[in-house]
Amino acid sequence: MSETRDYKPTLNLPKTSFPMKANLAQAEPATLARWQASDVVGAVAAARASAEPFVFHDGPPYANGSIHVGHLLNKVLKDIVVRSVLMEGRACHYVPGWDCHGLPIEHRVMTGLVESGKAAKLDTLSDDHRRMAIRRECAAYAAKFIKSQSAQMQRLLTLADYANPYFTMQPEYEAGTLEVFAGLLNEGYVFRQLKPVHWSIANQTALAEAELEYEDRVDPSIYVDFEAADRSKIDGAFGIECECTPSFMIWTTTPWTLPANLAIAVHPSHPYALVEMDGTLTIVAAEMLGKVAAIVGATGVKTLATALGSALVGLEYRHPFCDRTSRIVAADYVTMEDGTGLVHTAPGHGDDDYRTGLREGLEIYCPVQGDGTFDATAPEWLRGKVVWDANTLVVEHLRASGHLVHALQFTHSYPHDWRSRTPVIFRATEQWFIGVDRAGARAGQSLRAMARDAVNNTIKFVPAWGQSRLKGMIESRPDWCISRQRAWGLPIPAFRTADGTVFMTSASVRAIAQCVRANGSDAWFTLTPAVLLASYDAASDPHAPKDLCIESLTKMYDIFDVWFEAGSSWNSVLRQRGLGYPSELYLEGSDQHRGWFQLSMLPALGVTGATPFRTLLTHGFLVDKDGRKMSKSLGNALDVDVLLKDFGAEVARWWVSGVAYDGDIRIDLDYFKVAGESYRKVRNTIRFLLSNLYDAPAWTQEQVIEFACASKPESIDGWLMGELTALEVEARAAYKEYDFRRVHLAIFNFCNETLSSVYCAAVKDRLYCDAADSPRRRQSQAVARVATEVLTRLLAPFLPHTAEEAWIALRGSRAPLLFTQTHIGLTFARDVRWVHVMAARAAVSKALEGAKSLGIDNPLDAAVTLPDANGALAPFAAELADLCGVSQVILDANATLVLVSDLRALARCDRSWRRDGTVRQRSDGGMLSDRDALSVGV
């Protein structure tokens, strides 16, 4: 017997420049550099110059620190939107932005200044100069992080106009924000009102939560009797007759706030007891009675009657040392944990108290001045005294007047000013608000009503539950306090007139906006009121105060809540830059229902009457593999740079694309390994397709599509064309619904099953062994080429680098940019008869597995007999052997089971390794089947 000839050189074996190893960590930066050098953003814009635009607006991340995995998720999702929209042939000019102002930066900068010893020097400067010095530092700090974050975001291979980003500290942005504010003023939504804030006496400033440190502090804890004003009403409430006038007993740890007491709060649904306690009549919560009696050391306690808190509401009491009577009010925040169940309420000194005060129509009374001393409205013996000294005075006064039930020292955690380390107080100050329940001048309805309507009827939510979430937040939100007492921000351009009233009108704000547009918001600190208001004409401003004297105005120094700035981006960016309005989509984490979504919606509703977005897409938060939140302290936070280095941006993007982004998203290095595996699977499948196209004719796109579509429905090629069409339709529909995971799974499944397991395996023999230019081989090459064309486009939004790599391998380096292309739009009908064929194929696989026990390890050593009683398989007879990977398939109308027969006794083709029954010795001495003999030409 002659030895087996080596026919390998005669085969059409695959070849490609597209490497199996992606080497992403090195290859991606090169792609990035190429994009930057060739101005991809410009090229794509040019290609879509006349296309229908898709307006998509970036919510600004805060310009602080390094980007974290949350940014990665958010930015990649956004980029997938941008690129998928482009592939649909629409234009999408995406402008990235940053939020620059605000406390986190000012805090960091101030800490730095304190550490470097420069802070003390600042205190010697005038207010304007000091603020400017801080602002300069802050601006530099923000600029530095914008630069580094921008580079990190670009490294994620995101496509955006990084050359022209927006910052909330840009002069034109600031001007756009002020114009929104002017619009709201004009509609009457803006007002000024007292509100309690954390106040540092040492620095005479309001503090934000982040500027507080909690330290233990010892304060007097006192139980005080507030005498009822009308005994008969008490009798009515409890249904008994009292022998003397009872008192309401309250508890407080801040005796100095008692002068501002304007109410006592009770819980409406808890029982309160009227008790005789050591000879006096007192009212406390029934549940607290035991505790209170024990603390105050009462010996004789007798409950006379009980009544629900709601029965007490409206009763009046006499203030123990101020000449007034006040009411009992209901509040459901009253708890039965500490105190007496009756809560001392001073609307000027507490947030809850404030809210209660507003609801009950109480004065927001604050007799404490900025320096911590009592003003002239306080009782004479307290005037001019600092609150800390007042504590003792109040206790002694109460003791002397017999109102003090008990006093003890109490250690508790108390907020302190982080800079001066002195205790802060809660003190009502005047703040600016945007009212959500005031009817606007033009709209005639409130922002809340408009927002409610938009949430119910206009906005599309992805996922749908965003609607109920936003709805709940709209319903419960209070007026928006937009003023902050800080230096690093956009000034609220209000002035004080000589007589102390506040001057700020829609027209004056517009005038300031004009000045800020030219000079930036620093102008507020460097220019005089007269210069700032240069373009303001009081005569034509109907809201101008009478006899306005611009020369005598003084500037006020509140700045805007940064959310107001970010919430004005629809005007400062979309409208001012002419990018189109409104935005089709806002896409942020679910925390932005409270944040950017809502705070963009309110100003836009106020000014334009409509929401600045049509659809709200939210994604959940990243948690670790055990479902715990990511944090530096837990040490479970993943570093983006490490991910990029170890896996590459493409694997990270591939992971993002496959994630179920509604709800929590678990993230772990292991998941990136998994994503890397499936990425490689997709990559290798595409590589197989590409590698069989090396000698394909130079078809144009139109030609190859036409050729591929000419595949017979009963051919493997025809089957794939049907599957490919279905994939394209499905993926594009899912992209449109932002259901990227569905796209991801569809593509993966197509590569893994449809191509790798079925099509590629089936078509291998003809690609390798048919004559290079056989019609059958060319047909499959055309279909493989079309599959590659479709896949690169479908993958492009997820894997811009890999898709482009494949695109260049397919079309050459002079091909037009992938992102100037659009989807192929196949319409090859799926032939339903294939379900029978695929079922038969699955049955064969099982049967072959069983045949292994008979020694038939290699399917090419087998022939298979398939039952085909109804002739369903007959039309596909020519393809069945290739499809099943066996040498022969016989259809038998009478068979009932798949039968595997051993062909090992039959001659084996030296070239194709098949035993198809035509194998015999040929003129060159080799054992070849008819097809292979023909291919080799012997």
Next chain:
RNA sequence: GCGCCAGUAGCUCAGCUGGCUAGAGCACACCCCUGAUAAGGGUGAGGUCGAUGGUUCGAGUCCAUUCUGGCGCACCA
């Protein structure tokens, strides 16, 4: 404490308006191929569907309660 969301094989997830022995991919085990080769293919073993109670002829699927976790909000007088 309140609002919203999630809890299905080791992992990531499908399971629509309640109805055959609860599905897929990955991982795993075993096997094949060695002409996609630091690739490719086949077969298989994995689940009391967070827990409890209820509605129903029948529930992963509806209702109630509860536990765990996430986001947001409130609270510490």
